[in-house]
Amino acid sequence: MALLERVATLLRANLNDLVDKAEDPEKLMKQLVLDMENQLMQVKTQVAIAIADLHVLDKKRKEHESAAEEWKRKAELAVKKDADDLARAALERVLSSEQMAKGFAEQLEDQKAEAEALKAALRKLEQKLAETRSRCEILIAQHRRAKVVGRAQQAQHKADPVQHEASLAKMRTRIVGAEAENAAHGELAGGDSLEDRFAALEREEQIDALLQNLKSQHPA
Template sequence: MPLLERVSTLLRANINDLIEKAENPEKLLKQLVLDMENQLLQVKTQVAIAIADQHLLERKRQEHEQEIAEWKRKAELAVARRHDDLARAALERVISFERLTKGFAEQAEDQKLEADTLRQTLHKLEQKLSETKAQCEILIAEHRRARVLKRATDAHQHVGATQDSAIGRMKSKVRRESAENLAAGEVLLPATLEDRFRSLEEQEQVELLLTQLKERAALPASTPE
């Protein structure tokens, strides 16, 4: 769906690459956080809707199971009173409700998987938003310091800096960039490690769901009474 595609784009966003291409890094970072907050709100809404639909389908399945039990009781009553025509009609209702029950059960299972997917997406987006906010604060502070330093450097050059002072400024810039790269690496490393553990946990959850589906599929089908 388009919503999950937009969220996926935000989750894959490389902040450093965006900053390199941006004319106004601060404005871009603030807009990125705002976009993520808006998408987070939409995903929360979709999660709530998916869960509500899942509960509705489950309730419909349960209602139809109750109808099956009721019509079976009526069929048994008709047989006991030797009304075979009524018993047949009741059993036809049983078969019809069993078919509907199966359909609602399948839809409920599909809806559960969709709700789980949305929950996982919401969790990832919440974590990404938290990480991005912290990262943006660091990068904005670095950007402001760089601008201040650039103005100071420009002023120094304007009054006529010597060659030695120019070399000194270059060394300072190189050291600052190295420090920024190190800081960026330290910020990104925990997120990469967490992503690896989250991926491992998601794979285990998928395998568990698959095993459960296979076990359910292996159960013998019930025959109409």
């Protein structure tokens, strides 16, 4: 049956492998549970139909067995009355009813096997669904926690004091280099002219602005 094949496919599903390959694990897990719930409802419906068919087949078998017994009684009556033609006709009905009863009995056995297979699939699917629901809840919680931890680690990395100190050290190096360059230019010029003094003030002002900007970006 196609239905049992679909159920078997769901039962064989490896949840961890599916989650590892999924772009959106939460969406996949929710869809998997939904698919299993839909299959479960279909299996339950098929089980109910199979059981109903069992009752119908058993009823038909009993009806033909009763008919065979009744025609046997009539055949005996015909023999007692020396009505061989009626007896032969009744015996013909006996054979026909017995054959029909045998056919329904065979169908009944086949139907029992099918009903048992559906019941077994239903039990396994119910168990698998319960396990999958629990497993999905755990995996979804782990997935969400992993995303939170990832965001926290990113935020921590941005606020890492080591990184902060490295940025300050880098800026201090730039400031010291700028001051040394300024001093070197002054020495090469042989004195502090008015232009040099104003240039130095402007350089210091730029340096102060850089330092204040750095401090505002990385408060202590």
